[in-house]
Amino acid sequence: MIEIRNVTKRYGERVAVEDLTFTVRPGIVTGFLGPNGAGKSTTMRMMLGLDAPTSGTATVNGKDYRDLQAPLHEIGAMLEARAIHTGRSAYNHLLAMAQTHGIGRRRVEEVIDLVGLSHVAKQRVGGFSLGMGQRLGIASALLGDPAAVILDEPANGLDPEGILWIRNLLRSLAAEGRTVFLSSHLMSEMALTAEHLVVVGKGRLIADTSVAEIVAQASDDSVVHVKSPDATALREVLLGAGASVSSDQRGALDVRGLGHERIGELAAARSIVLHELTPKTVSLEEAFMRLTGDAVEFHATTPDQPRLEVAA
Amino acid sequence: MSAAVAPTRPEAPSIRGRVTQMNVIRSEWTKLWSLRSTRYTLLAAVIAMAGLGIAIAIAQMTRWSQLDQHDLSTFDSIDIGVSGYHVAQLAIGVLGVLVISGEYSTGMIRSSFMAVPKRLPVFWAKLAVFCAVTFVTMLVATFVSFFVVQAIVTQHGQQHSLGDPHALRAVLGVPLFLTALAAMSVSLGALVRNTAGGIALWVFLLFVLPGITAILPHATADSINPYLPLNAGATIVTSTFDFGTHLSPWCGLGVFAVYTVIAIVAAAVGLVRRDA
Structure with missing residues (x-):
């Protein structure tokens, strides 16, 4: 259970997140949707105690992240920007992370196998492809067998096979009763993976509802x-x-x-x-664009054109 | 807590642990040795510390007959025995900054702080591991340098033993000074969070500042100079200083330690307060 209560984050004059309130519940995949610059990554960083909210609270299982005794067991996270030293091998990176909690080498080898990196585990991360980097990020997130998983753009850089793999992985994590929270700008991907959606635009909450409901709402005039x-x-x-x-x-x-x-x-x-x-049928993509139409920070100017009809 | 959240998930007690300072130290130990750059830089520091004095001693002995009166009167095999610190301090300082700035430049610091959200245990562990490694390697290298140099200069009767005045103090002073320097550079790296900037600040404080005081009036400069970081810190490793213009050795090291503590405190406050 991750709770965001009236969170505002300002960087100087710029407001990244404004009065945001929502809850991520266990047992389902919750998608975190919003155009670029909507404040998704900032919100995730606040959940993880990396950035401090200007006001409001972000809690994990009722506690401030910074007060967790064993955070890797409660939340596993992968942030969009790689958070791994490029000079270290995948194995040593995971080992160093594991040692902070006294987690043994066997678990390190387990997660390496789980994400399919066994053959490159001893190589320096600097030489990894984008997809291998994502898999290592997911291995780091799962290292502590956490009750909740936060993933920022997990499908980024993965090939179709990798996307299918992560989709199934996320579903099985949620089926095991874990909290799964992931951001994406790939709406079609979200429609296949997420059950619940939190939509933000310009740092504000636009919608906090189920995927089915959003599509139903948007397709009233289908x-x-x-x-x-x-x-x-x-x-x-x-x-x-x-x-x-x-x-x-x-x-x-x-x-x-x-x-x-x-x-x-x-x-x-x-x-x-x-x-x-x-x-x-109105796709999630179109529903999303209708919702966030007013909240897109970087608008491309397009000539008047017939409404997009994207099949789901 | 997790059991309540995930009732269907089997508990796996074998991998359940928690963050302790000792665990974080183990993690930082792994981090330090699992980077190629660290291993090479430390190797360079050890070779410099052990080798420079030996090289100087050999050179001086082979041209002993050509040395003039002034050279002969200032020849001091203790100073030569520890002279490797001039180069070793560069390697230690750069590596100290890198130990933490390297995490900021690669984004690793976010992984570190996600695992240890109180943050300070990471900083204490980095300081402890890097200072311990610096102290032990530099202690050994300094002893090697000192004894080999004494063996070499015996041919012209210039040898000193550890029991001679200043000898033991200088030999122990090198690892002590370099350890304080290591702590200071880790702290500067944490404050600046950028490799180039951290090294620049470190070079400025230690090596450029003494040059800048030259523009001050003589009397002012003379009263300030002994308290500049490197002038104060280097007293502990030198047997032939003119103590009219320098602090006494232990007082100098003390002043350097005070600067180090200031840097540590500033870095610690910044680590806790700033967004990562």
């Missing part, structure tokens, strides 16, 4: 894509049934306000041939 050789007639029928219809292509309609079942029935009743009838 779209059904219809293709028909007799689109003009179908359009009249659908408008008559109270839908709103737009078209950006000959023979294709985007229908709002009617379910795909109802559209199919209406077409059948009028004997209108359909070539396509596709409900467009």
Whole structure:
């Protein structure tokens, strides 16, 4: 259980996090989502006692991180920027970390095997690829067999196989009853891994809800894509049934306000041939962009364009 | 606590531990020896400390007949026996800064502080490990240098024994001075948190400051100079100082120790207060 209560962090004039409050519960994967510069890493650093909040409290199992007697057993963390001396071997890095808690060499070898780094464990970390570095970071996080795991952008630099591996690893950690908290800007990845989402923008809380709920909210006005050789007639029928219809292509309609079942029935009743009838589920990506649309710090200017339709 | 949070997880008592100062010292011991740069720099310090005096002694003996009256009257085999400290102090100082600045430059410091969130145990352990290693290696190297030098200068009857005035004090003074220097440089590294900056500050305080006092009026400079860090600290390792312009050996080492303590306290306060 990790609790953030009314946390504000200022660096000089700049406010990185403002009055943030949320709880990370055990037994599920909680995703921490937000555009670049939203304050995700700062928040994680405060959870880990690396940065002190300007005001408010961040606690782990009810305690300030700095008061933990054996932090590696309570929280294992991997921060986005590598936090490993490049001149040391993976084995010696993990051994030095383990020794602070009196954890034995056997556990060091265990986590090296677990992340699949056995063949390079004696090599200097400086020569590691991004993916190997991530795996070592995850090994460090799991070293103390912690009750909670905090990972900043864990999928960064991993190949598809590695991403699948970490997705399964995180799920199994949560299934064992652990608290799993991870940040990512890969929304599609989050949809597959996380159950609960904490969304921040410009240092403020935007949403604290389940993944399903966010998608449901965002898809209230979801779209059904219809293709028909007799689109003009179908359009009249659908408008008559109270839908709103737009078209950006000959023979294709985007229908709002009617379910795909109802559209199919209406077409059948009028004997209108359909070539396509596709409900467009709103993806987490799109839901996220709607939520944070106002809170993106670094906006790319784009010309007016039709709304993104990304299938989940 | 963890059992309540994760009831389904089997406890694995074999890997349960907690942070203690002794555990952190073990960790820092591993960290120190698992870096190639540390091992080479320490080796360089040992070779310099043991070898420089021997090289000087051999050179002086081979051209003994060409030495003039002044050279002969100031020849002191105790000073030659410990002269390696001039080079060893550079290696120890640079390595001391690196011991902690290297963690800041690579981000390792965040791992260290996540494992030991009270932070100060990490700093005490770094000081303890590096100072102990410095003291032991430099003690051995100084003894080797001293005795080999005495054996070499015997050919012209210049040898001293440890029982002679100043001899034991200078020989023990080298590891003591270099150990204090080690603690000071670790502290400067922690204060500046950057390798280049830490080494620059260290060079400035020890080697540049004495040059700067030269611009002051003579009387002022003369009263300040004995208290500058290196002038004070080096008294302990020198048998032939003119004590009119220097502090007495133990008083000098004491002054140097005071500077070291100031640096340690400043670094400790900074470590606890600043974001990592």
